[in-house]
Amino acid sequence: MxxxxxxxxxxxxxxxxxxxxxxxxxxxxxSLLQSDELYQYILKTSVYPREPASMKELREITTKHPWNLMTTSADEGMFLNMLVKLMNAKNTMEIGVYTGYSLLATALALPDDGKILAMDINRENYELGLPAIQKSGVAHKIDFREGPALPFLDELISDEGNHGSFDFIFVDADKDNYLNYHRLLIDLVKIGGVIAYDNTLWNGSVAAPADAPMRKYIRHYRDFVLELNEALAADHRIEICQLPVGDGVTLCRRIN
Ligand SMILES: C[S@@+](CC[C@H](N)C(=O)[O-])C[C@H]1O[C@@H](n2cnc3c(N)ncnc32)[C@H](O)[C@@H]1O
Structure with a gap:
Protein backbone atom coordinates (compact mmCIF):
# COMPACT_ATOMS: atom_id res chain seq x y z
CA MET A 1 0.00 0.00 0.00
CA SER A 31 17.81 -0.39 -1.18
CA LEU A 32 15.11 -2.07 -3.20
CA LEU A 33 16.91 -5.39 -3.00
CA GLN A 34 15.10 -7.03 -0.15
CA SER A 35 15.70 -10.63 -1.07
CA ASP A 36 17.68 -12.99 -3.25
CA GLU A 37 14.43 -13.71 -5.12
CA LEU A 38 14.36 -10.07 -6.18
CA TYR A 39 17.96 -10.30 -7.41
CA GLN A 40 17.12 -13.47 -9.38
CA TYR A 41 14.11 -11.63 -10.82
CA ILE A 42 16.41 -8.85 -12.10
CA LEU A 43 18.76 -11.39 -13.69
CA LYS A 44 15.97 -13.41 -15.31
CA THR A 45 13.85 -10.48 -16.47
CA SER A 46 16.28 -7.75 -17.51
CA VAL A 47 19.83 -9.09 -17.60
CA TYR A 48 20.05 -12.60 -19.08
CA PRO A 49 17.59 -11.95 -21.95
CA ARG A 50 19.73 -8.99 -23.10
CA GLU A 51 23.17 -10.50 -22.42
CA PRO A 52 25.16 -10.80 -25.66
CA ALA A 53 25.89 -14.44 -26.65
CA SER A 54 29.67 -13.93 -26.25
CA MET A 55 29.22 -12.66 -22.67
CA LYS A 56 26.97 -15.62 -21.88
CA GLU A 57 29.61 -17.96 -23.30
CA LEU A 58 32.36 -16.32 -21.25
CA ARG A 59 30.20 -16.41 -18.11
CA GLU A 60 29.56 -20.13 -18.61
CA ILE A 61 33.28 -20.83 -19.15
CA THR A 62 34.00 -18.93 -15.92
CA THR A 63 31.37 -20.87 -13.94
CA LYS A 64 33.51 -23.99 -14.37
CA HIS A 65 36.65 -22.27 -13.00
CA PRO A 66 37.48 -22.87 -9.31
CA TRP A 67 37.85 -19.13 -8.59
CA ASN A 68 34.54 -18.18 -10.27
CA LEU A 69 33.56 -16.14 -7.21
CA MET A 70 35.91 -13.45 -8.54
CA THR A 71 33.97 -12.78 -11.73
CA THR A 72 31.95 -9.62 -12.29
CA SER A 73 28.23 -10.42 -12.04
CA ALA A 74 26.03 -10.24 -15.14
CA ASP A 75 24.03 -7.26 -13.84
CA GLU A 76 27.23 -5.36 -13.10
CA GLY A 77 28.53 -6.24 -16.58
CA MET A 78 25.36 -4.79 -18.05
CA PHE A 79 25.81 -1.64 -15.94
CA LEU A 80 29.45 -1.17 -17.07
CA ASN A 81 28.46 -1.70 -20.69
CA MET A 82 25.75 0.98 -20.46
CA LEU A 83 28.01 3.39 -18.55
CA VAL A 84 30.80 3.19 -21.13
CA LYS A 85 28.25 3.87 -23.90
CA LEU A 86 26.65 6.78 -22.03
CA MET A 87 30.08 8.33 -21.53
CA ASN A 88 31.09 7.83 -25.17
CA ALA A 89 34.33 6.49 -23.71
CA LYS A 90 37.08 5.62 -26.17
CA ASN A 91 40.32 5.24 -24.23
CA THR A 92 39.85 2.98 -21.20
CA MET A 93 41.77 0.90 -18.69
CA GLU A 94 40.99 -2.15 -16.58
CA ILE A 95 42.99 -3.37 -13.60
CA GLY A 96 41.99 -6.97 -12.73
CA VAL A 97 40.80 -9.01 -15.70
CA TYR A 98 40.46 -12.62 -14.44
CA THR A 99 38.61 -14.44 -17.29
CA GLY A 100 37.46 -11.17 -18.85
CA TYR A 101 33.74 -10.70 -18.19
CA SER A 102 33.97 -6.98 -17.34
CA LEU A 103 36.61 -6.59 -20.04
CA LEU A 104 34.24 -7.98 -22.67
CA ALA A 105 31.36 -5.84 -21.33
CA THR A 106 33.57 -2.78 -21.83
CA ALA A 107 35.04 -3.87 -25.18
CA LEU A 108 31.58 -4.43 -26.64
CA ALA A 109 30.54 -0.91 -25.58
CA LEU A 110 33.51 0.87 -27.17
CA PRO A 111 33.58 2.17 -30.72
CA ASP A 112 35.58 0.09 -33.22
CA ASP A 113 38.70 2.23 -32.68
CA GLY A 114 38.28 2.27 -28.88
CA LYS A 115 41.00 0.86 -26.62
CA ILE A 116 41.30 -0.96 -23.30
CA LEU A 117 44.63 -1.23 -21.56
CA ALA A 118 44.02 -4.35 -19.45
CA MET A 119 46.32 -5.54 -16.68
CA ASP A 120 46.43 -8.71 -14.64
CA ILE A 121 49.14 -10.76 -12.96
CA ASN A 122 47.57 -13.89 -14.46
CA ARG A 123 47.44 -14.40 -18.25
CA GLU A 124 46.20 -17.98 -18.01
CA ASN A 125 42.76 -16.97 -16.74
CA TYR A 126 42.49 -14.23 -19.38
CA GLU A 127 43.21 -16.84 -22.03
CA LEU A 128 40.31 -18.99 -20.82
CA GLY A 129 37.87 -16.27 -21.84
CA LEU A 130 39.83 -15.05 -24.86
CA PRO A 131 38.15 -17.35 -27.45
CA ALA A 132 34.74 -15.85 -26.54
CA ILE A 133 36.23 -12.34 -26.81
CA GLN A 134 37.79 -13.16 -30.19
CA LYS A 135 34.51 -14.61 -31.49
CA SER A 136 32.74 -11.37 -30.61
CA GLY A 137 35.11 -9.39 -32.85
CA VAL A 138 36.39 -6.97 -30.19
CA ALA A 139 39.79 -8.49 -29.31
CA HIS A 140 41.58 -5.83 -31.39
CA LYS A 141 40.49 -3.19 -28.84
CA ILE A 142 42.32 -4.96 -25.99
CA ASP A 143 45.96 -4.44 -25.05
CA PHE A 144 46.54 -7.07 -22.34
CA ARG A 145 49.60 -6.68 -20.10
CA GLU A 146 50.60 -9.46 -17.76
CA GLY A 147 52.07 -8.36 -14.45
CA PRO A 148 51.35 -6.27 -11.36
CA ALA A 149 49.52 -3.08 -12.26
CA LEU A 150 51.49 -0.60 -10.14
CA PRO A 151 54.75 -0.73 -12.18
CA PHE A 152 52.70 -0.35 -15.40
CA LEU A 153 50.97 2.69 -13.94
CA ASP A 154 54.34 4.15 -12.85
CA GLU A 155 55.56 3.73 -16.42
CA LEU A 156 52.41 5.36 -17.84
CA ILE A 157 52.62 8.30 -15.48
CA SER A 158 56.27 8.94 -16.35
CA ASP A 159 55.06 10.00 -19.82
CA GLU A 160 53.19 13.31 -19.56
CA GLY A 161 51.37 12.47 -22.78
CA ASN A 162 49.32 9.91 -20.83
CA HIS A 163 48.13 12.39 -18.22
CA GLY A 164 44.40 13.07 -18.49
CA SER A 165 44.15 10.65 -21.40
CA PHE A 166 41.75 7.98 -20.07
CA ASP A 167 37.98 8.37 -20.31
CA PHE A 168 37.09 5.41 -18.12
CA ILE A 169 39.04 3.16 -15.72
CA PHE A 170 37.67 0.06 -13.98
CA VAL A 171 39.59 -1.19 -10.94
CA ASP A 172 38.82 -4.73 -9.76
CA ALA A 173 42.04 -6.21 -8.39
CA ASP A 174 44.08 -6.31 -5.15
CA LYS A 175 42.07 -4.26 -2.63
CA ASP A 176 45.16 -3.43 -0.54
CA ASN A 177 46.51 -1.41 -3.47
CA TYR A 178 43.39 0.58 -4.41
CA LEU A 179 44.65 3.73 -2.69
CA ASN A 180 48.04 3.37 -4.38
CA TYR A 181 46.20 3.01 -7.71
CA HIS A 182 44.06 6.03 -6.93
CA ARG A 183 47.13 8.25 -6.34
CA LEU A 184 48.25 7.52 -9.92
CA LEU A 185 44.93 7.05 -11.71
CA ILE A 186 43.70 10.49 -10.70
CA ASP A 187 46.36 11.99 -13.00
CA LEU A 188 45.74 9.49 -15.81
CA VAL A 189 41.96 9.94 -16.02
CA LYS A 190 40.78 13.04 -17.86
CA ILE A 191 38.76 15.78 -16.15
CA GLY A 192 35.16 14.61 -16.55
CA GLY A 193 36.34 11.01 -16.85
CA VAL A 194 35.42 8.24 -14.42
CA ILE A 195 37.35 5.76 -12.27
CA ALA A 196 35.08 2.94 -11.06
CA TYR A 197 36.27 0.99 -8.00
CA ASP A 198 34.72 -2.44 -7.53
CA ASN A 199 33.94 -4.25 -4.26
CA THR A 200 33.58 -1.09 -2.19
CA LEU A 201 30.87 -2.69 -0.02
CA TRP A 202 33.09 -5.79 0.41
CA ASN A 203 30.44 -8.40 1.02
CA GLY A 204 28.60 -6.03 3.38
CA SER A 205 31.50 -6.25 5.84
CA VAL A 206 32.07 -2.47 5.72
CA ALA A 207 28.93 -2.02 7.86
CA ALA A 208 29.50 -5.04 10.12
CA PRO A 209 31.00 -4.76 13.61
CA ALA A 210 34.75 -5.47 13.59
CA ASP A 211 34.26 -8.62 15.67
CA ALA A 212 31.44 -10.03 13.50
CA PRO A 213 32.10 -13.49 12.05
CA MET A 214 33.43 -13.19 8.49
CA ARG A 215 35.52 -15.21 6.06
CA LYS A 216 39.28 -14.84 6.47
CA TYR A 217 39.84 -13.06 3.13
CA ILE A 218 36.91 -10.70 3.79
CA ARG A 219 38.39 -9.75 7.16
CA HIS A 220 41.87 -9.41 5.65
CA TYR A 221 40.89 -6.74 3.10
CA ARG A 222 38.08 -5.07 5.08
CA ASP A 223 40.26 -2.34 6.60
CA PHE A 224 41.70 -1.45 3.18
CA VAL A 225 38.19 -1.05 1.76
CA LEU A 226 37.10 1.06 4.74
CA GLU A 227 40.17 3.27 4.33
CA LEU A 228 39.54 3.62 0.59
CA ASN A 229 35.88 4.60 1.09
CA GLU A 230 36.85 7.31 3.58
CA ALA A 231 39.64 8.60 1.36
CA LEU A 232 37.36 8.79 -1.69
CA ALA A 233 34.67 10.62 0.30
CA ALA A 234 37.27 13.19 1.40
CA ASP A 235 38.92 13.65 -2.02
CA HIS A 236 37.81 16.98 -3.48
CA ARG A 237 39.35 16.24 -6.88
CA ILE A 238 36.44 13.90 -7.56
CA GLU A 239 32.68 13.62 -7.28
CA ILE A 240 31.60 10.21 -6.06
CA CYS A 241 28.60 7.93 -6.30
CA GLN A 242 28.41 4.71 -4.29
CA LEU A 243 26.25 2.13 -6.04
CA PRO A 244 24.96 -1.08 -4.45
CA VAL A 245 25.53 -2.98 -7.71
CA GLY A 246 27.34 -6.31 -7.41
CA ASP A 247 29.64 -6.07 -4.39
CA GLY A 248 29.44 -2.26 -4.44
CA VAL A 249 30.84 0.04 -7.12
CA THR A 250 32.07 3.56 -6.42
CA LEU A 251 32.09 5.88 -9.41
CA CYS A 252 34.62 8.70 -9.12
CA ARG A 253 34.29 11.53 -11.63
CA ARG A 254 37.37 13.70 -11.81
CA ILE A 255 36.50 17.37 -11.50
CA ASN A 256 39.93 18.97 -11.28
C1 LIG B 1 38.08 -9.95 -8.88
S1 LIG B 1 39.19 -10.48 -10.11
C2 LIG B 1 38.78 -9.52 -11.50
C3 LIG B 1 37.44 -9.89 -12.08
C4 LIG B 1 37.20 -9.34 -13.47
N1 LIG B 1 37.04 -7.91 -13.48
C5 LIG B 1 36.00 -10.04 -14.10
O1 LIG B 1 35.13 -9.36 -14.66
O2 LIG B 1 35.92 -11.27 -14.05
C6 LIG B 1 40.69 -9.79 -9.56
C7 LIG B 1 41.88 -9.97 -10.49
O3 LIG B 1 42.92 -9.10 -10.05
C8 LIG B 1 44.13 -9.72 -10.39
N2 LIG B 1 45.21 -9.09 -9.60
C9 LIG B 1 45.52 -9.30 -8.31
N3 LIG B 1 46.57 -8.54 -7.95
C10 LIG B 1 46.91 -7.81 -9.04
C11 LIG B 1 47.90 -6.82 -9.31
N4 LIG B 1 48.77 -6.43 -8.38
N5 LIG B 1 47.96 -6.27 -10.53
C12 LIG B 1 47.09 -6.65 -11.51
N6 LIG B 1 46.13 -7.59 -11.31
C13 LIG B 1 46.03 -8.15 -10.10
C14 LIG B 1 43.90 -11.19 -10.09
O4 LIG B 1 44.82 -12.00 -10.79
C15 LIG B 1 42.45 -11.37 -10.52
O5 LIG B 1 42.39 -11.88 -11.82
Whole structure:
Protein backbone atom coordinates (compact mmCIF):
# COMPACT_ATOMS: atom_id res chain seq x y z
CA MET A 1 0.00 0.00 0.00
CA UNK A 2 1.35 3.45 -0.84
CA UNK A 3 0.34 7.00 0.06
CA UNK A 4 1.55 10.13 -1.68
CA UNK A 5 2.07 13.18 0.52
CA UNK A 6 3.80 16.31 -0.74
CA UNK A 7 5.02 14.35 -3.76
CA UNK A 8 6.79 11.75 -1.59
CA UNK A 9 5.65 8.15 -1.76
CA UNK A 10 5.63 6.38 1.59
CA UNK A 11 4.94 2.68 1.79
CA UNK A 12 2.86 1.74 4.82
CA UNK A 13 3.71 -1.61 6.42
CA UNK A 14 0.74 -3.99 6.43
CA UNK A 15 0.14 -7.44 7.86
CA UNK A 16 0.91 -8.81 4.36
CA UNK A 17 4.31 -7.23 3.83
CA UNK A 18 5.16 -8.14 7.40
CA UNK A 19 7.53 -7.30 10.19
CA UNK A 20 10.66 -7.69 8.08
CA UNK A 21 9.57 -4.88 5.79
CA UNK A 22 8.65 -2.63 8.71
CA UNK A 23 12.09 -3.13 10.17
CA UNK A 24 13.57 -2.45 6.74
CA UNK A 25 12.03 1.02 6.87
CA UNK A 26 12.87 1.53 10.52
CA UNK A 27 16.58 1.36 9.79
CA UNK A 28 16.18 3.80 6.91
CA UNK A 29 17.32 1.24 4.35
CA UNK A 30 16.68 2.60 0.85
CA SER A 31 17.81 -0.39 -1.18
CA LEU A 32 15.11 -2.07 -3.20
CA LEU A 33 16.91 -5.39 -3.00
CA GLN A 34 15.10 -7.03 -0.15
CA SER A 35 15.70 -10.63 -1.07
CA ASP A 36 17.68 -12.99 -3.25
CA GLU A 37 14.43 -13.71 -5.12
CA LEU A 38 14.36 -10.07 -6.18
CA TYR A 39 17.96 -10.30 -7.41
CA GLN A 40 17.12 -13.47 -9.38
CA TYR A 41 14.11 -11.63 -10.82
CA ILE A 42 16.41 -8.85 -12.10
CA LEU A 43 18.76 -11.39 -13.69
CA LYS A 44 15.97 -13.41 -15.31
CA THR A 45 13.85 -10.48 -16.47
CA SER A 46 16.28 -7.75 -17.51
CA VAL A 47 19.83 -9.09 -17.60
CA TYR A 48 20.05 -12.60 -19.08
CA PRO A 49 17.59 -11.95 -21.95
CA ARG A 50 19.73 -8.99 -23.10
CA GLU A 51 23.17 -10.50 -22.42
CA PRO A 52 25.16 -10.80 -25.66
CA ALA A 53 25.89 -14.44 -26.65
CA SER A 54 29.67 -13.93 -26.25
CA MET A 55 29.22 -12.66 -22.67
CA LYS A 56 26.97 -15.62 -21.88
CA GLU A 57 29.61 -17.96 -23.30
CA LEU A 58 32.36 -16.32 -21.25
CA ARG A 59 30.20 -16.41 -18.11
CA GLU A 60 29.56 -20.13 -18.61
CA ILE A 61 33.28 -20.83 -19.15
CA THR A 62 34.00 -18.93 -15.92
CA THR A 63 31.37 -20.87 -13.94
CA LYS A 64 33.51 -23.99 -14.37
CA HIS A 65 36.65 -22.27 -13.00
CA PRO A 66 37.48 -22.87 -9.31
CA TRP A 67 37.85 -19.13 -8.59
CA ASN A 68 34.54 -18.18 -10.27
CA LEU A 69 33.56 -16.14 -7.21
CA MET A 70 35.91 -13.45 -8.54
CA THR A 71 33.97 -12.78 -11.73
CA THR A 72 31.95 -9.62 -12.29
CA SER A 73 28.23 -10.42 -12.04
CA ALA A 74 26.03 -10.24 -15.14
CA ASP A 75 24.03 -7.26 -13.84
CA GLU A 76 27.23 -5.36 -13.10
CA GLY A 77 28.53 -6.24 -16.58
CA MET A 78 25.36 -4.79 -18.05
CA PHE A 79 25.81 -1.64 -15.94
CA LEU A 80 29.45 -1.17 -17.07
CA ASN A 81 28.46 -1.70 -20.69
CA MET A 82 25.75 0.98 -20.46
CA LEU A 83 28.01 3.39 -18.55
CA VAL A 84 30.80 3.19 -21.13
CA LYS A 85 28.25 3.87 -23.90
CA LEU A 86 26.65 6.78 -22.03
CA MET A 87 30.08 8.33 -21.53
CA ASN A 88 31.09 7.83 -25.17
CA ALA A 89 34.33 6.49 -23.71
CA LYS A 90 37.08 5.62 -26.17
CA ASN A 91 40.32 5.24 -24.23
CA THR A 92 39.85 2.98 -21.20
CA MET A 93 41.77 0.90 -18.69
CA GLU A 94 40.99 -2.15 -16.58
CA ILE A 95 42.99 -3.37 -13.60
CA GLY A 96 41.99 -6.97 -12.73
CA VAL A 97 40.80 -9.01 -15.70
CA TYR A 98 40.46 -12.62 -14.44
CA THR A 99 38.61 -14.44 -17.29
CA GLY A 100 37.46 -11.17 -18.85
CA TYR A 101 33.74 -10.70 -18.19
CA SER A 102 33.97 -6.98 -17.34
CA LEU A 103 36.61 -6.59 -20.04
CA LEU A 104 34.24 -7.98 -22.67
CA ALA A 105 31.36 -5.84 -21.33
CA THR A 106 33.57 -2.78 -21.83
CA ALA A 107 35.04 -3.87 -25.18
CA LEU A 108 31.58 -4.43 -26.64
CA ALA A 109 30.54 -0.91 -25.58
CA LEU A 110 33.51 0.87 -27.17
CA PRO A 111 33.58 2.17 -30.72
CA ASP A 112 35.58 0.09 -33.22
CA ASP A 113 38.70 2.23 -32.68
CA GLY A 114 38.28 2.27 -28.88
CA LYS A 115 41.00 0.86 -26.62
CA ILE A 116 41.30 -0.96 -23.30
CA LEU A 117 44.63 -1.23 -21.56
CA ALA A 118 44.02 -4.35 -19.45
CA MET A 119 46.32 -5.54 -16.68
CA ASP A 120 46.43 -8.71 -14.64
CA ILE A 121 49.14 -10.76 -12.96
CA ASN A 122 47.57 -13.89 -14.46
CA ARG A 123 47.44 -14.40 -18.25
CA GLU A 124 46.20 -17.98 -18.01
CA ASN A 125 42.76 -16.97 -16.74
CA TYR A 126 42.49 -14.23 -19.38
CA GLU A 127 43.21 -16.84 -22.03
CA LEU A 128 40.31 -18.99 -20.82
CA GLY A 129 37.87 -16.27 -21.84
CA LEU A 130 39.83 -15.05 -24.86
CA PRO A 131 38.15 -17.35 -27.45
CA ALA A 132 34.74 -15.85 -26.54
CA ILE A 133 36.23 -12.34 -26.81
CA GLN A 134 37.79 -13.16 -30.19
CA LYS A 135 34.51 -14.61 -31.49
CA SER A 136 32.74 -11.37 -30.61
CA GLY A 137 35.11 -9.39 -32.85
CA VAL A 138 36.39 -6.97 -30.19
CA ALA A 139 39.79 -8.49 -29.31
CA HIS A 140 41.58 -5.83 -31.39
CA LYS A 141 40.49 -3.19 -28.84
CA ILE A 142 42.32 -4.96 -25.99
CA ASP A 143 45.96 -4.44 -25.05
CA PHE A 144 46.54 -7.07 -22.34
CA ARG A 145 49.60 -6.68 -20.10
CA GLU A 146 50.60 -9.46 -17.76
CA GLY A 147 52.07 -8.36 -14.45
CA PRO A 148 51.35 -6.27 -11.36
CA ALA A 149 49.52 -3.08 -12.26
CA LEU A 150 51.49 -0.60 -10.14
CA PRO A 151 54.75 -0.73 -12.18
CA PHE A 152 52.70 -0.35 -15.40
CA LEU A 153 50.97 2.69 -13.94
CA ASP A 154 54.34 4.15 -12.85
CA GLU A 155 55.56 3.73 -16.42
CA LEU A 156 52.41 5.36 -17.84
CA ILE A 157 52.62 8.30 -15.48
CA SER A 158 56.27 8.94 -16.35
CA ASP A 159 55.06 10.00 -19.82
CA GLU A 160 53.19 13.31 -19.56
CA GLY A 161 51.37 12.47 -22.78
CA ASN A 162 49.32 9.91 -20.83
CA HIS A 163 48.13 12.39 -18.22
CA GLY A 164 44.40 13.07 -18.49
CA SER A 165 44.15 10.65 -21.40
CA PHE A 166 41.75 7.98 -20.07
CA ASP A 167 37.98 8.37 -20.31
CA PHE A 168 37.09 5.41 -18.12
CA ILE A 169 39.04 3.16 -15.72
CA PHE A 170 37.67 0.06 -13.98
CA VAL A 171 39.59 -1.19 -10.94
CA ASP A 172 38.82 -4.73 -9.76
CA ALA A 173 42.04 -6.21 -8.39
CA ASP A 174 44.08 -6.31 -5.15
CA LYS A 175 42.07 -4.26 -2.63
CA ASP A 176 45.16 -3.43 -0.54
CA ASN A 177 46.51 -1.41 -3.47
CA TYR A 178 43.39 0.58 -4.41
CA LEU A 179 44.65 3.73 -2.69
CA ASN A 180 48.04 3.37 -4.38
CA TYR A 181 46.20 3.01 -7.71
CA HIS A 182 44.06 6.03 -6.93
CA ARG A 183 47.13 8.25 -6.34
CA LEU A 184 48.25 7.52 -9.92
CA LEU A 185 44.93 7.05 -11.71
CA ILE A 186 43.70 10.49 -10.70
CA ASP A 187 46.36 11.99 -13.00
CA LEU A 188 45.74 9.49 -15.81
CA VAL A 189 41.96 9.94 -16.02
CA LYS A 190 40.78 13.04 -17.86
CA ILE A 191 38.76 15.78 -16.15
CA GLY A 192 35.16 14.61 -16.55
CA GLY A 193 36.34 11.01 -16.85
CA VAL A 194 35.42 8.24 -14.42
CA ILE A 195 37.35 5.76 -12.27
CA ALA A 196 35.08 2.94 -11.06
CA TYR A 197 36.27 0.99 -8.00
CA ASP A 198 34.72 -2.44 -7.53
CA ASN A 199 33.94 -4.25 -4.26
CA THR A 200 33.58 -1.09 -2.19
CA LEU A 201 30.87 -2.69 -0.02
CA TRP A 202 33.09 -5.79 0.41
CA ASN A 203 30.44 -8.40 1.02
CA GLY A 204 28.60 -6.03 3.38
CA SER A 205 31.50 -6.25 5.84
CA VAL A 206 32.07 -2.47 5.72
CA ALA A 207 28.93 -2.02 7.86
CA ALA A 208 29.50 -5.04 10.12
CA PRO A 209 31.00 -4.76 13.61
CA ALA A 210 34.75 -5.47 13.59
CA ASP A 211 34.26 -8.62 15.67
CA ALA A 212 31.44 -10.03 13.50
CA PRO A 213 32.10 -13.49 12.05
CA MET A 214 33.43 -13.19 8.49
CA ARG A 215 35.52 -15.21 6.06
CA LYS A 216 39.28 -14.84 6.47
CA TYR A 217 39.84 -13.06 3.13
CA ILE A 218 36.91 -10.70 3.79
CA ARG A 219 38.39 -9.75 7.16
CA HIS A 220 41.87 -9.41 5.65
CA TYR A 221 40.89 -6.74 3.10
CA ARG A 222 38.08 -5.07 5.08
CA ASP A 223 40.26 -2.34 6.60
CA PHE A 224 41.70 -1.45 3.18
CA VAL A 225 38.19 -1.05 1.76
CA LEU A 226 37.10 1.06 4.74
CA GLU A 227 40.17 3.27 4.33
CA LEU A 228 39.54 3.62 0.59
CA ASN A 229 35.88 4.60 1.09
CA GLU A 230 36.85 7.31 3.58
CA ALA A 231 39.64 8.60 1.36
CA LEU A 232 37.36 8.79 -1.69
CA ALA A 233 34.67 10.62 0.30
CA ALA A 234 37.27 13.19 1.40
CA ASP A 235 38.92 13.65 -2.02
CA HIS A 236 37.81 16.98 -3.48
CA ARG A 237 39.35 16.24 -6.88
CA ILE A 238 36.44 13.90 -7.56
CA GLU A 239 32.68 13.62 -7.28
CA ILE A 240 31.60 10.21 -6.06
CA CYS A 241 28.60 7.93 -6.30
CA GLN A 242 28.41 4.71 -4.29
CA LEU A 243 26.25 2.13 -6.04
CA PRO A 244 24.96 -1.08 -4.45
CA VAL A 245 25.53 -2.98 -7.71
CA GLY A 246 27.34 -6.31 -7.41
CA ASP A 247 29.64 -6.07 -4.39
CA GLY A 248 29.44 -2.26 -4.44
CA VAL A 249 30.84 0.04 -7.12
CA THR A 250 32.07 3.56 -6.42
CA LEU A 251 32.09 5.88 -9.41
CA CYS A 252 34.62 8.70 -9.12
CA ARG A 253 34.29 11.53 -11.63
CA ARG A 254 37.37 13.70 -11.81
CA ILE A 255 36.50 17.37 -11.50
CA ASN A 256 39.93 18.97 -11.28
C1 LIG B 1 38.08 -9.95 -8.88
S1 LIG B 1 39.19 -10.48 -10.11
C2 LIG B 1 38.78 -9.52 -11.50
C3 LIG B 1 37.44 -9.89 -12.08
C4 LIG B 1 37.20 -9.34 -13.47
N1 LIG B 1 37.04 -7.91 -13.48
C5 LIG B 1 36.00 -10.04 -14.10
O1 LIG B 1 35.13 -9.36 -14.66
O2 LIG B 1 35.92 -11.27 -14.05
C6 LIG B 1 40.69 -9.79 -9.56
C7 LIG B 1 41.88 -9.97 -10.49
O3 LIG B 1 42.92 -9.10 -10.05
C8 LIG B 1 44.13 -9.72 -10.39
N2 LIG B 1 45.21 -9.09 -9.60
C9 LIG B 1 45.52 -9.30 -8.31
N3 LIG B 1 46.57 -8.54 -7.95
C10 LIG B 1 46.91 -7.81 -9.04
C11 LIG B 1 47.90 -6.82 -9.31
N4 LIG B 1 48.77 -6.43 -8.38
N5 LIG B 1 47.96 -6.27 -10.53
C12 LIG B 1 47.09 -6.65 -11.51
N6 LIG B 1 46.13 -7.59 -11.31
C13 LIG B 1 46.03 -8.15 -10.10
C14 LIG B 1 43.90 -11.19 -10.09
O4 LIG B 1 44.82 -12.00 -10.79
C15 LIG B 1 42.45 -11.37 -10.52
O5 LIG B 1 42.39 -11.88 -11.82
Missing amino acids: ETAAAGVKTEIPTAENGAQKARHQEVGHK
